[in-house]
Amino acid sequence: MGKIEREAGAKAPVFDMAKISQQPTDRVAEAIDAYHEAKSDVARPHLGASILGHHCDRWIWLSFRWAVREKFPGRIRRLFRRGHKEENVITDDLRAIGLDLRHTGYDQQVVELGGHMGGSVDGIIESGVPGAETARHIVEYKTHALKSFEDLLKTCVLDSKPMHWCQMQLYMHGLGIERALYVAVCKNDDRIYTERVRYDPASAEKLLDRGRRISTAERIPDPISTNPSWWKCKFCAAHSFCHERRLTQEVNCRTCAHSTPTDDGKWGCARWKVDHVEVEHQRTGCHAHVLHPDMVPWPIKDSGDSNEAVYEIDGVDVRNGEADAFTFASQELIAGGEACASQEVGEVRRVFPGAKVKEVRDATRLPAESN
Ligand code: SF4
Numbered sequence: 290m291g292k293i294e295r296e297a298g299a300k301a302p303v304f305d306m307a308k309i310s311q312q313p314t315d316r317v318a319e320a321i322d323a324y325h326e327a328k329s330d331v332a333r334p335h336l337g338a339s340i341l342g343h344h345c346d347r348w349i350w351l352s353f354r355w356a357v358r359e360k361f362p363g364r365i366r367r368l369f370r371r372g373h374k375e376e377n378v379i380t381d382d383l384r385a386i387g388l389d390l391r392h393t394g395y396d397q398q399v400v401e402l403g404g405h406m407g408g409s410v411d412g413i414i415e416s417g418v419p420g421a422e423t424a425r426h427i428v429e430y431k432t433h434a435l436k437s438f439e440d441l442l443k444t445c446v447l448d449s450k451p452m453h454w455c456q457m458q459l460y461m462h463g464l465g466i467e468r469a470l471y472v473a474v475c476k477n478d479d480r481i482y483t484e485r486v487r488y489d490p491a492s493a494e495k496l497l498d499r500g501r502r503i504s505t506a507e508r509i510p511d512p513i514s515t516n517p518s519w520w521k522c523k524f525c526a527a528h529s530f531c532h533e534r535r536l537t538q539e540v541n542c543r544t545c546a547h548s549t550p551t552d553d554g555k556w557g558c559a560r561w562k563v564d565h566v567e568v569e570h571q572r573t574g575c576h577a578h579v580l581h582p583d584m585v586p587w588p589i590k591d592s593g594d595s596n597e598a599v600y601e602i603d604g605v606d607v608r609n610g611e612a613d614a615f616t617f618a619s620q621e622l623i624a625g626g627e628a629c630a631s632q633e634v635g636e637v638r639r640v641f642p643g644a645k646v647k648e649v650r651d652a653t654r655l656p657a658e659s660n
């Protein structure tokens with residue numbers, strides 16, 4: 290092989306190693322995060338046990354109605370994935386110390402809680418928990434960031450993570466098991482914290498009552514706070530819905546004024562007179578969708594037509610339902626908002642009934658017209 294010889298007196302070459310190695314690495318990281326960010330979650334059909342301990346009724350209602358969808362950056366999605374993968378590692382460790390642990394991973398036990406409520410538990414321990422070797426437990430795994438883990442060590446799962454405690458109560462209730470083992474792992478240094486939790490029937494019943502009330506509520510519950518700066522609202526995915534512009538961005542059966550969730554866990558449709566719309570159909574809805582009056586910022590008026598709603602936008606009556614020359618589809622109202630009430634849009638619509646409102650552009654940023 291050739292050898293690079295340096296002439297006598299010549300300076301040693303200087304390599305800018307940092308720049309060479311750093312730039313492609315960042316682009317790789319960006320591409321990975323973009324890949325994960327682009328993935329979309331499938332909205333869960335049921336009202337999950339994991340959410341029933343949430344502090345805000347309104348958030349539970351909005352998420353169950355698929356009216357506000359949480360969107361996560363790629364890095365956060367990768368963190369979720371890491372937490373998910375950790376479940377197998379904890380399962381292996383628990384089995385290694387002698388626990389008879391079943392129904393984990395892809396074999397998780399589904400927990401029916403009646404009506405729209407349900408969930409799936411991380412695992413069921415038949416025996417072997419130190420100190421309570423013969424008792425059955427449900428097991429719940431959670432990974433924690435350092436601050437959250439330290440807080441848990443100082444208190445207990447009920448005080449530090451009440452949503453997790455509620456989730457376990459509901460699983461115990463649904464499966465008729467009176468003990469839970471909470472297993473927390475610190476993501477920073479791999480410390481493990483475990484806590485045994487006792488079934489509390491009164492709390493479980495209260496949570497189920499809450500779930501029944503919220504899942505079948507026709508109208509939106511009150512917000513927990515009207516202060517947009519309150520920290521829990523600031524970090525909520527519904528912040529802009531509650532505190533800026535009350536307009537859903539989602540068209541599906543659950544944001545439709547024609548749908549009704551019933552006590553038996555079904556979704557009826559008054560427009561097509563069916564008792565239950567299948568979940569897969571609910572995800573896209575149909576062309577007759579009408580925006581739920583609690584998911585738009587405009588007052589509703591009497592429409593005189595049970596298939597349509599009339600919203601008063603900027604003093605103009607705007608019809609919402611199956612699109613035609615005089616009626617706007619929900620997608621158009623979401624995309625166009627107040628523009629749907631403008632005279633210009635109304636005129637175009639009457640001349641070209643098939644024209645659709647797709648978006649609103651800032652006129653000051655449009656290219657100048659050429660002569
Ligand atoms: S922003 Fe606040 S009030 Fe609105 S859903 Fe979230 S927590 Fe509730």
Ligand code: SF4
Nearest residue numbers: 542545558560574575
């Ligand atoms: S009218 Fe269409 S979108 Fe609305 S609930 Fe019925 S099927 Fe779903």
